[in-house]
Amino acid sequence: MIPELKYDDKGLIPAIIQDVKNNEVLMMAYMNATSLEQTVKTGKTHFWSRSRQKYWMKGETSGNVQHVREIYYDCDADTLLIKVEQAGAGACHTGHRTCFYRKLDLEK
């Protein structure tokens, strides 16, 4: 069911998480083969934390669970795009709906 994907030298693949309702990009995090399997099996996003070196499920402490609706992979099969219904206040641990809440000032 899961196609041949290209994981990096640490066994990871980046997963872009997008809001299925309005196509807002919410966050990006990393999966390995096991956390992708867990994501597919449970219908909730599971990742591998590079800093903490452990598995985590989005929302396991905050309750801001991501319910998986569609999973895409790119032409190189080395990046995932996952469309979710975001529960709770949002995806970012800062309280923002999206992790991408800061913008470069291109005028300066």
Added chain:
Amino acid sequence: MIPELKYDDKGLIPAIIQDVKNNEVLMMAYMNATSLEQTVKTGKTHFWSRSRQKYWMKGETSGNVQHVREIYYDCDADTLLIKVEQAGAGACHTGHRTCFYRKLDLEK
């Protein structure tokens, strides 16, 4: 103008490219500090190719240039989200508008 960003151990940062018109995610590729500077300076996306180990500008051969409208960075400052106007047929070298044209079958 460019904030403190966290590049990985190869000096790279992933850049998610999103269509400014409809929020479709078009592709993901990697930048280093120099290609990000070039992107900001020229208003067209420039990347670092990990496989070819060289700089490339999107559309340099195909003409499918990406005109940069907004650049966001995430809470960890280790991922970019760049909103572009996509020129030409699309972002993917396969001819598709988006590189994420394949979907996992979650029913099986």
